[in-house]
Amino acid sequence: MVKRETDLFRATMxxxxxxxxxxxxxxxxxxNPYMRSLFGYAEADFIERLGPYDLVVAEQHERIAEQLARRPGGGAVETTEFTGRRQDGSLFTMSVLGMPSRFDGRVVAVGTVIDISDRKQAEQRIRELADFDALTGLPNRRLLHDRIEQMLAAAERDKHGAALLFLDIDHFKRVNDSLGHSVGDDLLCALAQRYVKVVRRIDTLARLGGDEFIILLPEVNAAAAADVARRLLEIAASPFSVGGHALTVTSSIGIALYPQDGKDIDTLLKNADTAMYKAKELGRNTFQFYSSEMNMATLERLMMESNLRQALTEEQFVLHYQPLVSLQNGEIVGVEALIRWLHPTLGTIMPDRFIAVAEDSGMINPIGDWVLFEACRQAQAWIDEGLQLRTMAVNVAPVQFRQAGFVEMVAGALSATGLVADCLELELTERTVMHDAEFTLGTLSALKRMGVSLSLDDFGTGYSSLAYLKRFPVGKLKIDRSFVMDLESDADDQAIASTIVSMGRSLRLTVLAEGVETAEQLALLRKMGCGMVQGFHYSRPLAAAEMTELLRRQPFLHRD
Incomplete structure (x- = not known):
């Protein structure tokens, strides 16, 4: 009887x-045979040789151990999903249901294994249909709303800005009407593939419907949002080959910023849509911010950045020079090189309008290198003419100073122009020097060993440690113009300027006051014991030819 039951069990299983x-x-x-075929093992491989750990990916072994620990008999009472591993290494999703039983007088676990890969794929497909656009595979309207809510919640929590871009393809209806909807659909897919290359992993690119796309940009400011919009326009500019047709398309983009243009989904979408229609009104193939003021500021910045890249190659930069005058006798002992941008249509652009853009866009290094080489070249040209010039002072931007190979670049400029090192003075701001002070000390020491003079610009506006100031090989302190401007009437400015002069003299440093415009300021600085000045009282910055004449005449010598 027992044998018949066993045979019946095996036949059934x-x-x-x-x-x-x-x-x-x-x-x-x-x-049973089905399970052997499911995993690809022969019966001899299975029996008494394999266990559950051998059939499940390593990442899920801990889950198996937890279940076995809870059920000393080895049985399970709930269905559990695991990732199974076949003998050939391929993976599939399986559902395992087990329960305790007895077999040949022993406590065992009896269970079933079902391959549910097809069901899982179907569920995934259902989720994709619910959350993703069937044509482009991008997030659809439903998932977009979830992503916007997450972005806004994170922005509010972390006090970050964010941007929503509303993109609409210009004249897309013409493509559908003239070439058919299948070509239009292929074009939308091709555009989506290009747009994906522009956004970051934390951004969201979604298709709202038709030819409308939404781009969510968390943790960005207006300039970054404008840069993304510009790249979206550029990447779509080259022709598409779709259905045997060469097509060129443009788009219009509206930008709404969080929180100034809206703090909820509906407001941001509405305002970005409004800005997009502004872009269309302006001729398409452009972007617009919801705020007109933001448009002006950002577009000017983008224009400045774009033109900066041409300015160097087209030789639009020039240097002007302002004399550095000794208060001992009125001699012009040096000059400070100051960059000017001679734009072909905008005229002369002063550095306070473009230096920050150059720093943010990565252009400051090549521009700064050009200034250094040109200043050294001009200084040597004056010396070759027999003019007395002890110092050519050149401002160094923080990013330029911290670039790899800065010391070698300075050495190269001196070698290429023939200027002796002690004629060159590099001006660094107080904040630049104090950023990573130990690294700065090494760079300054290397420059000093080379023979280059060093000056601390804008002194008094930063946070210098006197201990570091004592260690830095700086030869000159420049009193910032903000302390000189009201020197005649402001007792605090007088006290600060006098303290800087006294400190400099105690440390055996030359002290220069910049921004000197009146005889009264000059008299006070001379009384304090200030060694040098520069400013409009003596001369505005001059072009090289004018500065040549000033150096030749020395008009301030023994004048005061």
Whole structure:
């Protein structure tokens, strides 16, 4: 009777179209043919040799151990999903259901294994249809709303800005009407593939419907949002080959910023849509901010950045020079080189309008290198003419100073122009010097060993440590113009300027006051014991030819 029951059990299990197993002490005692074929092992490989750990990916072994620990008999009472690993290494999703039982007088676990990969793929497809656009594969309107809510919640929590871009393809209806909807659909897919290359991993590119796309940009400011919009326009500019047709398309983009243009989904979408229509009114193939004031500021910045890249190659930069005058006798002992941008249509652009843009766009290094080489060249030209010039002072931007190879670049400029090192004075702001003071000390020391003079610009506006100031090989302190401007009437400015002069003299440093415009300021500085000045009282910055004449005449010598 027992044999007949056993034979009946095996015949039934062998015919089953699900995997069936009997397991004890972590090893399989029986597996049916379906389970063997499911994992690709022969019966001899399974029995008493393999256990559940051998059939599941390593990342899920801890889950198996937890279940076995809770059920000393090896059984399970709930269905659990695992990632199965076949003998050939391929993976699939399986559902495992087990329960305790007895087999040949032993406590065992009897269970089933079902391959649910098809069901999982179907569920994933259902989710994709619910959350993603069927044509382009991008997030659809439903998922977009979820992403916007997450972005706004994070922006409010972390006090970050964010941007929403509303992009609409210009004249897309013409493509559908003239070439058919299938070509239009292929064009939308091709555009989506290009747009994906522009956004970051934390951004969201979604298709709102038709030819409308939305781009969510968390943790960005207006300039960064404008840069993304510009690149979206550029990347779509080259022709597409779709359905045997060469097509060129443009788009219009509206930008709404969080929180100034809206703090909720509906407001941001509405305002970005409004800005997009402004872009269309302006002729398409452009972008607009919802705020007109933002448009003006950002577009000017983008124009400045774009033109900066041409300015160097087209030789639009020039240097002007302002004399550095000794208060001992009125001699012009040096000059400070000051850059000017001679724009072909905008005229002369002063550095306070473009230096910050150059720093943010990465252009400050090549511009700064050009200034250094040109200043050294001009200084040597004056010396070759027999003019007395002890110092050519050149401002160094923080980013330029911290670039790799800065010391070598300075050495190259001196070598290429023939200027002796002690004629060159590099001006660094107090903040530049104090940023990573130990690194700065090494660079300054290398420059000093080369023979280059060093000056601390804008002194008094930063946060210098006197201990570091004592260690830095600086030869000159420049009193910032903000302390000189009201020197005649402001007792605090007088006290600050006098303190800087006294400090400099105590440390055996030359002190120069910049921004000197009146005889009264000059008299006070001379009384304090200030050694040098520069400013409009003596001369505005001059072009090289005018500065040549001033150096030749020395008109301030023994004048005061």
């Amino acid at each position: 062998d015919a089953a179209q699900v995997g069936i197993f009997v397991m004890a002490r972590g090893r399989f005692l029986y597996v």
